[in-house]
Amino acid sequence: MARAATTADAFNAVAEPRRRQILEVLAAGERPVNDLVAALGLAQPLVSKHLRVLRAVGLVRAREAGRQRVYEVNGEPLKPIHDWVKAFEKSWSHRFERLDVVLEEMKAMEERGHGSE
Amino acid sequence: MARAATTADAFNAVAEPRRRQILEVLAAGERPVNDLVAALGLAQPLVSKHLRVLRAVGLVRAREAGRQRVYEVNGEPLKPIHDWVKAFEKSWSHRFERLDVVLEEMKAMEERGHGSE
DNA sequence: GCCACATATGCCGATATAGGTATATGATGG
DNA sequence: CCATCATATACCTATATCGGCATATGTGGC
Structure with a gap:
């Protein structure tokens, strides 16, 4: 093969x-x-x-x-890739263990009107 | 080639x-x-x-x-993939404008103890 | 030292790629 | 209709793959 x-x-x-x-x-x-x-x-x-x-x-x-x-x-066909890779995100982003914390951060950032990246 | x-x-x-x-x-x-x-x-x-x-x-x-x-x-070597794919995320997630909604979803998914694939 | 275990490597065959060049298909304009 | 522009396809070569099987390397135990 x-x-x-x-x-x-x-x-x-x-x-x-x-x-x-x-x-x-x-x-x-x-x-x-x-x-x-x-x-x-x-x-x-x-x-x-x-x-x-x-x-x-x-x-x-x-x-x-x-x-x-x-x-x-x-x-849309990229979604599976995104999902799969995302499962490993904690491996390079150590603050990711506390997902709730990260979510708060993101939310705060967003509310401050700061876009992506 | x-x-x-x-x-x-x-x-x-x-x-x-x-x-x-x-x-x-x-x-x-x-x-x-x-x-x-x-x-x-x-x-x-x-x-x-x-x-x-x-x-x-x-x-x-x-x-x-x-x-x-x-x-x-x-x-860590997956990070480039993550970043690249992420740029297209809005293409399949139309509700992406409502970040708060997405965050809720992510949280729920995480709490459900979702693995890979 | 020798033998069993754990893992890596070598060689083989079949396959499908990326890129190149030439050409087919298909629509537009004169 | 015929020439031209826009795109797709066919054919070719070199290459590296995945998987299978046999074997090399390397470690531990007797």
């Missing part, structure tokens, strides 16, 4: 740095393929192939617009 | 379901290899090879104990 298909999983799809880049660009707003080609500096067929993988896992959606195909992110 | 090495990244290392399983088991506490073999029902060389990959990325650490080798999780 070889490695699991890249289209098997969001885990596998997102393991490719280029695919992550594509998602990052699309996070700023939907884009036709050529924009992605320009933004990433990759060969057009490469981008199309990566998009194919992302589409297969549901991470992007295509919309037809004349002769262009406009792609848009759909982050 | 083939796919990036599994040892290139936590992203790649964790794309393998078995490797995730290993980390899940180890999350409950350090274990010698044979325990993992029993817990996962895999062939011993397989487990050793997966551990090798996880070690290469720093996701596990080995401690010598007599003729056993006790492995332990180190979640």
